[in-house]
Amino acid sequence: MKIATFNVNGINGRLSVLLRWLAEAEPDVVCLQELKAPQEKFPLQAIRAAGYGAIWHGQKSWNGVAILARDAEPIETMRGLPGDAEDTHSRYIEAAVNGVLIGCMYVPNGNPAPGPKFDYKLRWYERLSQRAQDLIATGAPVVLAGDYNVMPTELDVYKPERWTDDALFRPEVRQAFAQLASQGWTDAIRHLHPDEKIYTFWDYFRNAWGRNAGLRLDHLLLSPSIASRLSSAGVDRHVRGWDHASDHAPAWIVLD
Template sequence: MKIATYNVNGVNGRLPVLLRWLEETQPDVVCLQELKAPQEKFPEQAIRDAGYNAIWHGQKSWNGVAILARDTEIKELRRGLPGDEEDTQSRYIEALINGVVIGCLYLPNGNPAPGPKLEYKLQWFERLTTHAAQLLTYDVPVILTGDFNVMPTELDVYKPERWVDDALFRPEVRAAFKNLVDQGWTDAIRTLYPTETIYTFWDYFRNAYGRNAGLRIDHFLLSPQVSGRLKSAGVDRDVRGWEKTSDHGPVWIELAGE
């Protein structure tokens, strides 16, 4: 079972890139972030023609998350993160696919920091951590994946000294990520590649992709019930070099068995 996460940075504008990548790599499950499309503008038919069922949680101009499954039923469990009924931002969707609970998330950026956007990010992190703890009590395979907008360690960022005041790298944000992982989650990429430089995002400016001046902000967290099935993981880095592509590369894991 191959599961991928991909911040598409606009699902309609990047649709040719997304469809090409789906055709070339054929993941079983895909979590998308930053759809930047209202609910009625999601390209469902094009996705279906590519062989994928889909559920999505859209929002005009901003945010938006989706889960795709190739020739497989998707049972939606939740849309929206619990803990704040007044939060209208489309950042979380959760489904059951082939016996695995998959939470697709797009964590707030938090900049400029300090300020209300950082406060919202930290509050959202608290809600995610509370919900994640609840998921662990169910004793079922769970995967939390998406754009966390966090570089957990200095290994995950090019020239970390330049990012010390950024909301993606501030100590309180990294501490929130560590607090989440310490519940018992496995960081899939770091488990398989504990010391390697691996990035999932390269800015459009200053030839960041060409210089490999990147960040690792897209993550897979695996519950104990599924972490033992982890076979391989990687980043489809070359997709970042395609024409009219997202500033993220698709990240994927492979699980053994059904």
């Protein structure tokens, strides 16, 4: 079972990139972030024509998450992260696909930090940790995948000294991710590639892609009940080099 996460940075504007990658990579499950499309503008017909069922949580102009399943229909289990009735951002969706529970997320960026957006990000991580703890308690096989907007360690960022004050790398955010993982989650890519510089994001500016000045922002966390089934993990780095590409590349895992 191949599960991937891909921040598409506008699903309609980059639909050709997404469809090309789906045809090439043939993932069984895909978590998408930054749809940047209202609910009614999700390109369901094109996704279905590519062989995927879908559920999505859209929002005009920004945010938005979706779960795609090849030759299957995701069974939605949650829409929106619990814990704050006033949070209207479309950042979390959850579904069962072929016996695995998939949580798809787009964590807030948090910049500028410090400030209200950074505080919101930390509160969001607290709510995510609570949901993650509840999921582990079920004993079910769970994958939490998405754009976590954090580089967990210095190995996950090109020139870490330049990012010390950024909301993606501040100690509070790295600690929030570490506390989440300490519940028993396995960071799949880092688990199989403990010493490699692996990035999932390259900015559009300053020739970041050409210089490989990247960040590892997109992560797949595995619950204890499924971690032993992890057989491979990686990033489809070449997708970032396609015409009109997202600034993220798809990250993926394979479960036996």
